[in-house]
Amino acid sequence: MQGETISRDFPAIDAIIKKYGERKEFLICILQDIQARYGYLPREDLERVAEKLGIPLIQIYSVATFFKAFSLRPKGGHTIQVCLGTACHVRGAERVLSKIKRDLDIDVDETTKDMNFTLKTVNCLGACALGPIVEIDGKYHGNMNTTKVESVLKKYSTKMKE
Amino acid sequence: MEKIESPLELEKLRKSIQSKKKKEKTFISICAGTGCRASGSESVINAFKEEIKFLGLQNKVGVKVTGCHGFCEKGPIIVIHPKEIFYHNVEKEDVMEIVSETIIGGKIIDRLLYVDPTTGKKITKESDVPFYNKQKRIILGNNGKIDPTDIEDYIALGGYSALSKVLFKIKPEQIIEEVKKSGLRGRGGGGFPTGRKWESCRNAKGKLKYVICNADEGDPGAYMDRSLLEGNPHSVLEGMIIGAYAIGSKNGYVYVRNEYPLAVKHLEIAVNQAEEYGFLGKNILGSGFNFSILISRGGGAFVCGESTALMASLEGKPGEPRAKYVHTVEKGLWNKPTTLNNVETWANIPIIIHKGASWYSKIGTEKSKGTKIFSLVGKINNTGLVETPMGMKLREIIYDIGGGIPNKKKFKAVQTGGPSGGCIPEELIDLPIDFEKLTEAGSMMGSGGMIVMDEETCMVDVAKYFLKFLMEESCGKCVPCREGILQMGEILENITKGNGQPGDIELLEEISTVIKDTSLCALGGTAPNPVLSTIRYFRNEYDSHIKDKKCPAGVCQALIQYSIIPKKCIGCGACLKQCPQNAITGEKKQPHIINPEKCIKCGACYDVCKFDAIKRV
């Protein structure tokens, strides 16, 4: 993105900041709302937040990189979250994750070239009865195993690579 | 709705709600906790609503969408009141039949009933199901009875009466005395006496004080806090308001995990309703006491379970803990006296006030009072949330309530306390569970996660799993935690890859001691526990990995091999198609063979085989 000039939607950002009364303690909530709107945290927006709240940009950058919920890069159309909670782990979540990685040819926190999928892991979704669990765009797919991966991914693929 | 301005008005309102509810005799309570939702309870709810509307029964039969009932294994769950008929694994296709047969016809549908696996008998009533009847559900019990998005449901069951009692009849010091007498200890991890914490905060200098509810449940495999917020958020709010009054605080925060969207939603609704009814805000119930609650969503960091890290995060900073040589009850959020308790602790408060400290302190063991909610997960038949009196034996929880281990596998260990806890082996299965006993066994209570492991779980792999988790979740500030865990993880990685060296176990122990001794916060201070407890109880497994280069449980990829048992293989070709490496060959209807040179040990064949013909050693 460096050097590129994009006209950002600052009124929308300002509205989010205003929603929280321009209060510094809601920095994380403000970032979450921006992330929810754009799928990631665009640099220009963070600079705007820094200016509006009067916080050093480095603090916002620290927060944005510290917490798992935030991403500084645009995400793919579908976000896959593989639960790696302990209950899912003992039921074989690791194997499911490697199968997804192989099928999509990406690593965790990466996005497929066609921008269709972003792969993430989560520490626990709290639906341990159905483990191993894979969440795609908020929908839970329970009792996953390596065999099921393909058919589940297919549902979300616009064009599945053969 | 006009604000309630006196205890009398509250009681009047309660009576009118109760009489309104009485008319609605039959109602179907449908679990819509995250577990049941994932199993499809939303479509069941919609089907019920449509069917009842279609038959014009809206005035006779109510549909109550509730929070988590706890028995997540069997979701979606429905209970038909007043007869308390319990149906499990309900699908939307069953709805029409349930309405016509059970609700109109009064007949029981056999196939939806729960079968007791030990006796083989079918059980009709919810409270007769062994999963429930061995529990003591004083905190979770109301989850199945109320619609969490309707404050009147909570009021109907006596909600906010504890608050109205303390505001007008009990002095703040007396409340603290009562909480101290109850013996309540923090349910978030350390088990610090709640009353003492409140007292120090009340006595701390300064007018401005804060009350925080830690709802950033980060233990993987524990979800009781989420269920409480989703299913009964007002009980948590009521506890917080009482606490704030006792301490002398006007401002509260709930720091809730953003990965729990439903909990956030229900909490927001609850806070709005409580404000509307006058339980939050200015001049609460006409008492002159002011208190407000703001909701802050966490950004996803396990370390924020550490109070100082959570407070840093609330201040809009990265969640780095600081040294607690000056306690947070004196200098916490924005350097002001702060009381932080977790969700379950707050939910205990209204009950203690309502039923009295002496009633409460009769439950539990000498030093651990009350009940504790555990999330029983992993290799267990009845996955779900379990609330038992402190001191219940592990055996009762795992076998009587949990229904034992699936697929006739052998029980090996239970992991408690999350990444800060440890593994308790089979020989300690008669251990009564309370704060002290768990610590003595080298684990800890933590927030109450109980991950059951069977013979197919590798303990070295479990230790490695937790270290890997902590490596990512450590804030990275202090050297022992950041560098120490990394090095321990590397040693374990080597061991599980077959590159373990003699002396590795001793080195792990040496690093552990220093991490425990010198880490800045409790995340680091407890980080070695999973490793130390598995070394303590399962040293032979470490030895097999290091000396014999074998993984007895068949988990560590580098140390296992997949092969096909010719006698069991019918040559269906399913594995052949799944294998990403084309490592499997064989004619149709003839036993197949895996080429170990090509095999990447992904386990796809093992998962797909319906004949147990794939061997993993």
Next chain:
Amino acid sequence: MEITLNGIKVQVEDDWTLLDAAKFYGVKIPTLCYHEGLSPYGACRLCIVEIGEGDKSKLVTSCLYPVQDGIKVRTHSQRVVKARKLLVELLIARCPTSKVLQDLASALGIEKIRFKARYNDCILCGLCVRMCEEQMDAKAIGFVSRGVKKRITTPFDIKSEKCRTCGACIYICPACLLRCQGPEPPSVLCSGCLNFSPPCVDQYKDVMCYLDPCVACLKDKGENMKKGGKK
């Protein structure tokens, strides 16, 4: 206020930390992330001391721990020294090229690094971050990410408008300015430039030995050398 420092009762000011007290009475405690002109951070943990007695004794960071009346402090107990050694060992594995760390290692008598060296340039002591923020009022750099991925950089890893290139961060850095050229794989430890006299690291129950040079130690070392020579 009175505290017991290594078995000796000493008077201290109310607003001192344990490190202040030790410094005042001439007891040397190694530090890395501490600097007099900056706020204490408590990350390197090298300044740990043991307080209390028996089962209840614990290690605390002296740069942060406020003095308390009657507190018993041991700055070089076995538990402390053992922990310090491992901490330095862990740090050297991360950044073997820091002369400051190599000097600490020789002072502590570390003879071997048991971990794989990673040749990172930064030990994350955070001195530069605090220097930039507190003394230079620039706030141009800070900590980014967490856990093992934690590092120090400018926002978005590009030149910061706030940075005035004053160089204070480089001036204060214990890892990057004083590069040690010595260690080569596989040894990692150089021990080459023992540029200050090694203090005696033998310790007794409460105190460390201050005799320098100490006859007993010299004699002991001599014997060890003889034994080594025979092999």
